[in-house]
Amino acid sequence: MELSSLRLFTAVAEQGGVTRAAQALHCVQSNVSARLRQLEDELGTALFHRDRRQMIMTPAGRELLGYARRLTALADEAREAVRGAAPSGQLRLGSMETTAAIRLPLPLADYHRRYPAVHLSLETGPTRTLIDQVCDYRLDAAFIAGPVSDPQLDGCRLWREELVLVTEAGHAPVGQAADLPAPTLLAFRAGCAYRERLEHWCRTEGVFPASILEFGSFQAILGCAAAGMGIALLPKTVVDAQRDMHLPLALHRLPSAVADAETWLVWRRDRAPRALLALVELLGFSPSADQHAARDAAAPC
CATH class of the missing domain: 1.10.10.10 (Winged helix-like DNA-binding domain superfamily/Winged helix DNA-binding domain)
Structure with a gap:
């Protein structure tokens, strides 16, 4: 062949x-x-x-x-x-919607200026889907909610996020799931780590959503939350970045078990092209290809 x-x-x-x-x-x-x-x-x-x-x-x-x-x-x-030159070729990245919008524009712009010969592509999706695509060689790497313990993957912890419960401005204070009788959840499609975390929190406290409405963008989620359609769990950085929209929203701090989240960049242990290594270094890490193969996937860099 x-x-x-x-x-x-x-x-x-x-x-x-x-x-x-x-x-x-x-x-x-x-x-x-x-x-x-x-x-x-x-x-x-x-x-x-x-x-x-x-x-x-x-x-x-x-x-x-x-x-x-x-x-x-x-x-x-x-x-x-073999070429041993500056990184070139294709680098296929995946990312959670929120990370792509808030965290990635500046570093990816910097990467493009440094390595113009790399054809960079970025697609968004839920964490579970992105992990599958990396494992299937459809993506070279992905920014996902971690940590991940898949033995096929290696990765670096990049950012810590505080997740907040987002509701309409007039909503009563929320400190526990019991304050949300039969809520409507506003979320990304199945496989989103933040959605799974919100569902798990409700379920473990005996609260069962009346329905789950799925959206393709966090702007739509915020708009519907402001209109009183339901509640959402999102990174605080995402909501803060949309303050100029002047949406009537309320943010509710949650227990650390729910609120503390990490964003990781993950890739296959057996697949670390030069273009990817250059991105890892630009983001603040300097792992070698040999170190990639030896590092435990769930351990922070």
Whole structure:
């Protein structure tokens, strides 16, 4: 199998079809189809179920995808190591929505000025999804709510956050979950660590939400909290940064078991490209590749 064929197969799998894969790879659609057929012939098995509307990976295709991501990532890393030059290539980052908005603009802008040859991409999502994407080689690293004890991952603790309960301005003081009879929770989609923490706090104190409304941005969560639709658990830094919106909000301090949170940058132990190491150093750490492999994933740097 050629690496170029594996890259093409990965593109089809991730883009959901030949047409979008061809656009992403900047090549002709018929070329992608022909190369994919050649790969299937070489392997002696179908990698996709095809119909007029979509392509669905077969079990063999799903099995190959993990290997394809690992092999192409390793090839990219080897190329960077041999060149020995300044970091270049692609660096795919993931982040929690709140971290991307408040913590990352300045360091990522600094990184881009220092390493213009690195093609930097950032996508947001809940912690659980981001961890899965790093483990599956779809992201090189992610800013998540930690710590994480997954043996596949290594990481650095970056920031401590105080989480606060956010309600409309006229809400009565909240010191315990019992002050919130059958609340409506305003949160990001399932897999968000802050949502899970709020649900766990309510559940352990015998309070059960009437409903959970899911949102794609913290601005929408804050707006709905101000309108009295429900309550949310967010980093205080996020709420403070939105003061110029003049939303009628109340912030409630919570017990440290609920309020104390950490933000980590995590990556695979077997995948530490030069572009990622440069970012880690810019954020205030200087781990070597050998130290990455030896450090316990749940220990702070």
